[in-house]
Amino acid sequence: MRPNPGVLTFPTQSSRGKWTVRIIGIAAALGLALTVWLGLWVTPPDQVQGDLVRLVYIHPGVAWVALYLAFGLAAVASLLYLWPRTRSLFWDRLAAAAVEVGVVFNVCTLISGSIWGKPTWGVWWAWDARLTSTAVLLVLFLGYLALRRVPAEPEVRARRSAFVALFASVDVPIVHFSVLWWKTLHQGATVLNPDLSPTIHGSMAWTLLLGFVALTLVFVWMLLVRYRIGVLSDWLGSHELEAALEERRAEGTATDEDRAA
Amino acid sequence: MGYVAAGYTIVLTILFLYGLSLAWRRRRLTRAAQRVASSAASSGPGGGRLPR
Numbered sequence: 581m582r583p584n585p586g587v588l589t590f591p592t593q594s595s596r597g598k599w600t601v602r603i604i605g606i607a608a609a610l611g612l613a614l615t616v617w618l619g620l621w622v623t624p625p626d627q628v629q630g631d632l633v634r635l636v637y638i639h640p641g642v643a644w645v646a647l648y649l650a651f652g653l654a655a656v657a658s659l660l661y662l663w664p665r666t667r668s669l670f671w672d673r674l675a676a677a678a679v680e681v682g683v684v685f686n687v688c689t690l691i692s693g694s695i696w697g698k699p700t701w702g703v704w705w706a707w708d709a710r711l712t713s714t715a716v717l718l719v720l721f722l723g724y725l726a727l728r729r730v731p732a733e734p735e736v737r738a739r740r741s742a743f744v745a746l747f748a749s750v751d752v753p754i755v756h757f758s759v760l761w762w763k764t765l766h767q768g769a770t771v772l773n774p775d776l777s778p779t780i781h782g783s784m785a786w787t788l789l790l791g792f793v794a795l796t797l798v799f800v801w802m803l804l805v806r807y808r809i810g811v812l813s814d815w816l817g818s819h820e821l822e823a824a825l826e827e828r829r830a831e832g833t834a835t836d837e838d839r840a841a
Numbered sequence: 842m843g844y845v846a847a848g849y850t851i852v853l854t855i856l857f858l859y860g861l862s863l864a865w866r867r868r869r870l871t872r873a874a875q876r877v878a879s880s881a882a883s884s885g886p887g888g889g890r891l892p893r
Binding site for chain 1: 842844845847848849851852853855856859860863864866867870871873874877878881
């Protein structure tokens with residue numbers, strides 16, 4: 581068989597890229613395991629909250645990933661896609677990956693917050709500005725993911741998704757400043773609030789910080805894998821039809837040859 | 842402590858299952874892409890020549 585220069589080239593991933601993803605994945609798993617161990621067994625209970633403080637080692641971390649990393653990245657990537665000089669499907673795939681992972685972290689934020697709220701506030705849910713705006717954010721980005729499933733040309737899908745992502749991202753600063761703009765049940769900034777100058781036990785502070793780092797690594801790993809899924813999915817979408825047509829053409833040619841024989 | 846255990850269990854389970862689904866989707870798509878690429882390459886002269 582002759583070599584076929586026009587043949588499909590498989591979207592390969594470099595060996596360095598594969599190893600980077602693996603190392604980040606291992607670091608994320610170890611970091612998360614360490615956070616759980618420190619958070620559940622090593623750190624002391626809080627003077628006021630008791631054991632419930634242990635939920636604080638994961639709740640702000642997942643919220644940080646969802647709001648600022650995932651949806652922030654989605655907004656920046658969407659803006660870069662819409663900007664004519666930087667327009668590339670790379671930004672569209674990155675935004676899509678960030679939103680999907682962000683939605684998962686947003687769900688974790690709402691669930692962990694609700695579980696903390698029940699014994700602390702006495703209710704699973706309150707129509708508080710912070711909680712409501714976070715729930716609205718989830719609905720907006722679920723809409724973004726639904727829109728991406730509407731069949732369209734990649735460029736059309738990318739453009740309209742970018743507009744929706746930017747529109748949805750307006751809610752991110754609203755979530756952030758909601759505790760300042762309205763009287764909310766949800767507490768405002770505590771650790772980084774200079775007016776409060778809070779004192780926090782060493783192991784509690786380190787566990788909180790480690791939780792942020794570990795969940796950030798989890799996000800990066802998920803983002804890289806989800807981005808790769810986007811690349812493979814787009815490649816298959818554009819080539820499967822061509823491959824099927826080519827197969828039919830080959831079958832047609834073979835039938836004609838049979839008739840001639 | 843029951844609320845704490847529930848919180849950790851639910852959040853970690855969601856993250857684990859989503860991570861697992863990502864790995865599975867990547868594997869499935871990689872195999873499908875390899876299959877398409879190899880079938881195009883092996884469909885004979887004129888047969889697998891697809892536009893770039």
